[in-house]
Amino acid sequence: MGCGAGRHAFELYRRGAHVVAFDLDADELAGVEKMFGAMRLEGEAPEGATARTVQGDARDLPFPDNSFDKIIASEVLEHIGDDMTAMGELLRVLKPGGRLAVTVPSWLPERICWALSEAYHTAPGGHIRIYTRAELEAKLKSLGLRVDGHHHAHGLHTPYWWIKCAVGVDNAGNPLAKAYHQLLVWDIMKRPLVTRLAEQVLNPVLGKSVVVYTTKPSTPGVPDAGGKEKVDAA
Template identity: 60%
Template sequence: MLTVDYDRLAVGMGTKVIDVGAGAGRHSYEAYRRGADVIAFDMDAEGLAEVDTLLQAMGEAGEAPASAKAQVVVGDALALPYPDGEFDVVIASEILEHIPSDDTAIAELIRVLKPGGKLAVTVPRWLPEKICWLLSDEYHANEGGHIRIYKADELRDKLVRGGLEFTHSHHAHALHSPFWWLKCAVGVEKPNHPAVKAYHQLLVWDMMSRPAVTRLAESALNPLVGKSVALYFEKPFTNVAPQ
């Protein structure tokens, strides 16, 4: 389930990509599949070990071009261990809402992006996220949970002040918003609740089969209740550090 539009990022053969806060690796897998040289970067060593296993399996199965490279790196998004301008594409999907020092993380994302490169940032959208917070403290008040709710224009302005040019935005995963509202309403620690299980089965079927009816429904609903907002930026060649 991808949140980022890879065609908009022009990810292809030889593109140097870092997926910061890679999590379970979904965006790293797609970049590798398209022939990019990708780094899946996260602070969760155990989770990254699983990502590495799958990346290696993809390579052995020929699911990525032979020239593509993929590796996992354990580290802190507040101090990326790379020189300035190292990457063609930087992806930070659903991580900034977890990080107390988000301005520091944003500065690092911008620093390692090369002039002319593209950055994609996704976070939970304000309205669906606000409803989740109102329905359940368990949803966000836990270790490593969401610590803030972004308004898209406020987050956009943070990155523009950092020297980037805003290019596009879209919403995604509208069908997931009611699922999370339902989970919050019945209790996020009750995955076996009949209604939650039934909706989860629907989402799995949708992700695996991608039927036209649900694709059309989600496309129509994304502008209204899309669970995530994706923001796209480019780093100018004449980037001047803000005063």
């Protein structure tokens, strides 16, 4: 949900999933659809895996109840005014026992970005709120989802966004921002040990994103194994 340019959707397809890439932006989805086609031609996805795109609004998902085994909502809720409606829709279309992974910008890195640049958070379609992990988890729990755990990610990306905010988010030609961007691209493509270790150290403190994992109760009102009570989400 909110697939953007398709990074997560492509990886799921490579791993053999039946993927539905959903987004509001039809232009983004056109690029994702083309990449799905190229992956099929190159044999990048296992036989039997499927991938398609669907355009629509996260607050009114065009899918029946209990449609999906797993859902990723990565870096999207901070853009949506009525985030509780969007979360409720995710719960509705998730199958009982299904898993939902939600990522949002971490509080401290995001707070600094907002302080450095007004344009970062006032541009159309930009971030309209800063979550604490406690707030995000409380909202998900209030709908009936069970929170299973969390971690932080993308510690190497945080300094890049601080630089961007300091020099101007639209200043693509800034030498420092360009150099750091090249470093990130190199890291993503090559995944060298030195940057993987650096990110492991940075993530707990400076991770740009916090990832929260949840499960939809399989039987509302029936205790989970381990004594956790499942909450009626109706």
